[in-house]
């Protein structure tokens with residue numbers, strides 16, 4: 598896939614590209630929403646003595662709205678340049694300068710292109726205005742207004758303590774005929790860039806956590822306020838683990854019938870290597886809150902059916918049947934387990950005997966086969982008409 602680099606912060610592209618979602622479309626959306634290279638200074642706190650040595654103060658990251666003068670027609674033209682995309686992605690929480698109308702406009706463009714919208718929601722936590730509940734309302738509202746299908750990415754990490762409430766809102770929207778889906782990963786921590794807008798002032802209250810709940814993946818260092826300020830204000834991209842959820846919430850979310858399993862993978866977080874085997878080990882074998890077949894459905898058929906909105910090729914994914922692509926995992930349900938941890942995030946899982954991708958073994962007799970890359974990207978139907986769409 599071609600990545601449009603201009604205007605996309607390096608880390609955002611890396612994060613989005615590894616997100617396990619429609620990376621190109623997300624990058625496109627971030628690019629369209631633009632990034633302010635020089636975020637304004639936070640107002641100086643009242644009463645701060647000037648003589649005192651200044652600690653760097655947290656600066657808000659305010660991403661700009663669409664480039665000046667761009668029309669919806671221009672936007673559609675730009676979108677046509679990305680024929681072949683599987684969806685339109687938005688990281689609204691990373692682009693807080695985007696107005697509600699612009700979000701609706703992006704949904705309109707998606708609807709016209711018959712593509713679903715994949716979105717990180719505008720905000721997390723319980724503080725209103727700007728709660729997770731309001732953020733779910735915003736995107737469900739935009740889906741209802743425009744007719745675009747909607748996929749809310751990893752509902753667990755935005756809705757946190759209100760995850761079940763957010764899922765019930767999605768359930769309500771679906772009951773009224775809207776095409777809304779979502780997913781979750783089985784970990785209590787998320788991971789994102791500390792220099793991002795997610796950590797604009799007020800994040801502690803919103804997420805209900807403190808500096809010590811932020812951990813550097815490389816060293817395991819828990820941050821202090823001083824360290825947070827230093828890293829947040831630095832231009833150097835730094836990813837941070839965000840311990841904002843509880844095991845109780847994650848355990849309640851995973852078995853919900855609307856939840857697909859997704860890794861949201863990113864190097865430095867155990868979800869990258871361990872998500873799927875962890876579901877089979879912890880929720881099927883140990884906690885027994887999912888049957889094996891329910892767990893498999895969440896990891897195979899449901900995501901394939903979601904992708905069928907964008908490409909007929911997905912009809913050959915996620916099921917074992919004649920004519921389907923031979924993407925098959927042979928594993929031992931008694932032993933499969935994740936080994937990746939926050940300390941050793943890339944440790945491979947155990948219990949997989951064979952993994953076939955398009956009929957070619959990439960794991961055989963439990964061992965990784967070197968230098969075999971049979972996987973092929975799914976591409977949206979727009980690709981075939983790219984010439985006429987431009």
Ligand SMILES: [Zn+2]
Nearest residue numbers: 616717750861
């Ligand atoms: Zn994500």
